[in-house]
Every structure is written in C-alpha cells, then in structure tokens.
Amino acid sequence: MNPRQRRGIVFMVLSVIVAIAVFVILTNYVQAVSSQVGPSTTVYRAVAPIEAYDPLGTGNLEPYEVPQRWTSESAQLQLSELEGRRVGFPVEAGTVVTRDMLVPPSDLSPTEREIAINVDAVTGVAGRVRTGDRVDLYSVFADVPGLPAQVRVLVRDVRIVSIGGVQTVVESSEEGVSEADVIPVTLALEPDESLAVTYANAFAEEVRLVALPTDTDLDRSEDIEQFDAGNLGGTAIPEGLEGLPDLEGLIP
Structure with a gap:
C-alpha cells in the first residue's frame, strides 16, 4: 500500500469518526430540547x-x-x-x-327562561354574588305614571346563570350622552317573572340584586313585598295626582 492510499484510508476513518461525533452531539441536543419542551x-x-x-x-x-x-x-x-x-x-x-x-351552557328546566339585565357595582351587590347563587330582585319605581314612588319586590329566590365581565355602555339622557360601566347578569326565571323583570328593567329607575342567606329553608313569610311613603307615615300618591283635592278613596 503506497503512502497516498494510506492517507486516503486515514481521511476516511477520520471522516467516519467526525460523522459519528456530529450524530452523537445532535442526538444529545435533540434529547435535551425534547426533555425541556416535551410533546x-x-x-x-x-x-x-x-x-x-x-x-x-x-x-x-x-x-x-x-x-x-x-x-x-x-x-x-x-x-x-x-x-x-x-x-x-x-x-x-x-x-x-x-x-x-366560557359562559356555562344552559341548564334550564323546561319552565325556566334566561334573561339578562345590566347591573353596576352597587346594584349588583358589589361582586358578592357568583354563578349559581340565588337572589331576590327589587325594583325602584319613581317616574312611572299611575304608580306611587316605591320599592317593590319583583321576584324572589332567583338563580344566577352567569355573570359577564365589565362592559362600557353609552347612555343618553336629558343631560347629554355619557358612558357607564355595567355587568351583565343572566337569570333563570319563570315566564311571568321574565315579563315582570323586563318591564322593571325598561321603566323602573333601578333594579337591584339582593343576596340571600345560604339557608334555603329560611322562613320568609313575614317579608314585606313593597315599601313607599305610607310605610314612613306619609301618603303614597300615584304619579300625576299630586296637588289634586280630596284624594281619599283614590289611593288604594
């Protein structure tokens, strides 16, 4: 074997060794990356x-x-x-x-309906209620013709289906256009209750959530249903009848 052939064999051996070394290094690198990243x-x-x-x-x-x-x-x-x-x-x-x-999927009974209303930090009990809690709904009527200014219980023991995130809505009034932060709350209601809440949400000055005790067997039969000036010793005068003489018998 002449010197040129010997040098060729040496180069081939070195090439194989280098190839094996590169393969080992790459394999170790891939394994290290896989161990850190995983599937x-x-x-x-x-x-x-x-x-x-x-x-x-x-x-x-x-x-x-x-x-x-x-x-x-x-x-x-x-x-x-x-x-x-x-x-x-x-x-x-x-x-x-x-x-x-994700908003939880509906789990309504056959007689229930979902309805959403907007509340704020105050009328929504300052974030103290959660999905699945039960609440009462109170409405404040002050400017509805034929109704005295009063607070009335709309519905009792209503289940909260979901509570949305804070949203900004544009409100128009006699004073101009303004923005307000609201929180959408979805409720599970019976059909008649849905109508009452929809009416109050459209015409009442305010609709409030009222958080309830966790004791579902609590006797609430003594709770009053409405409160107006008569409860404070005054006269609850329906809208539009102020200043009329001889109101006795006109006010139920």
Missing part, C-alpha cells in the same frame, strides 16, 4: 378581536401548537368543545381561549 398540544386562539357573547367557531378561532408542559389543562380543548360557545367579555386577537373563559 406539543393544540390550543385555539382568537384570529381577530371577539366581542363579548359572540359565538365561537372556525371564523374567529385558529389552532395553535404549543408545548404541552407550558400550557394549562383548561386550554387543551377540542374545536367541538368551542363551537357555538361564548365568552362573556371582549377577547383580543391572539388570546388563547380556555375552559374557564
């Missing part, structure tokens, strides 16, 4: 801003691969679990939708 999973994120209570679906969600170890279990959802569901607050583009963001 990936699919989550769904908003492709554009989503308004509160807009239905979710392929039009506003896209799949996105992320390392499983770096995402929460509540984010690992199938598209079938998101189709048609809603989020109770605005969502920015790129936000991953998780299970705890």
Whole structure:
C-alpha cells in the first residue's frame, strides 16, 4: 500500500469518526430540547378581536401548537368543545381561549327562561354574588305614571346563570350622552317573572340584586313585598295626582 492510499484510508476513518461525533452531539441536543419542551398540544386562539357573547367557531378561532408542559389543562380543548360557545367579555386577537373563559351552557328546566339585565357595582351587590347563587330582585319605581314612588319586590329566590365581565355602555339622557360601566347578569326565571323583570328593567329607575342567606329553608313569610311613603307615615300618591283635592278613596 503506497503512502497516498494510506492517507486516503486515514481521511476516511477520520471522516467516519467526525460523522459519528456530529450524530452523537445532535442526538444529545435533540434529547435535551425534547426533555425541556416535551410533546406539543393544540390550543385555539382568537384570529381577530371577539366581542363579548359572540359565538365561537372556525371564523374567529385558529389552532395553535404549543408545548404541552407550558400550557394549562383548561386550554387543551377540542374545536367541538368551542363551537357555538361564548365568552362573556371582549377577547383580543391572539388570546388563547380556555375552559374557564366560557359562559356555562344552559341548564334550564323546561319552565325556566334566561334573561339578562345590566347591573353596576352597587346594584349588583358589589361582586358578592357568583354563578349559581340565588337572589331576590327589587325594583325602584319613581317616574312611572299611575304608580306611587316605591320599592317593590319583583321576584324572589332567583338563580344566577352567569355573570359577564365589565362592559362600557353609552347612555343618553336629558343631560347629554355619557358612558357607564355595567355587568351583565343572566337569570333563570319563570315566564311571568321574565315579563315582570323586563318591564322593571325598561321603566323602573333601578333594579337591584339582593343576596340571600345560604339557608334555603329560611322562613320568609313575614317579608314585606313593597315599601313607599305610607310605610314612613306619609301618603303614597300615584304619579300625576299630586296637588289634586280630596284624594281619599283614590289611593288604594
């Protein structure tokens, strides 16, 4: 074997050794990365801003691969679990939708109806109620023709279905246009109760949630249903009858 052949064999051996070394280094690197990242999973994120209570679906969600170890279990959802569901607050583009963001699905009985009203930090009991709690609804009537200024119990023992996030709404009045922060609250009501709450929400000066004790067997038969000037020793005069003489017999 001449010197040129020996040099060729040496170069071949060195090439094989270098190739094996590179393979080992790359294998160790891949294993190290895999050990840190782990398997990936699919989550769904908003492709554009989503308004509160807009239905979710392929039009506003896209799949996105992320390392499983770096995402929460509540984010690992199938598209079938998101189709048609809603989020109770605005969502920015790129936000991953998780299970705890979704408005709970309806669990109404055959006789119940869902109705939503807007409350604020005061009329909504300052955030002291949660989904599943039961409340009374009080209404304050002050400017409805034919009704005395009074506070009235609209409905008792109403179940809260869901509570949305804070939203800003535009309100118009004689003083001009203003903005207010409101919180949508969805209630489960019987049909007649739904009408009463809808009427009060449209015409009453204020509708309040009133939190209840956790004791569902509490005797509330002595609770009064309404309160007006008569309860304070005055006269409850219906709207439009102020100043008329001889009101006796006109006021029930």
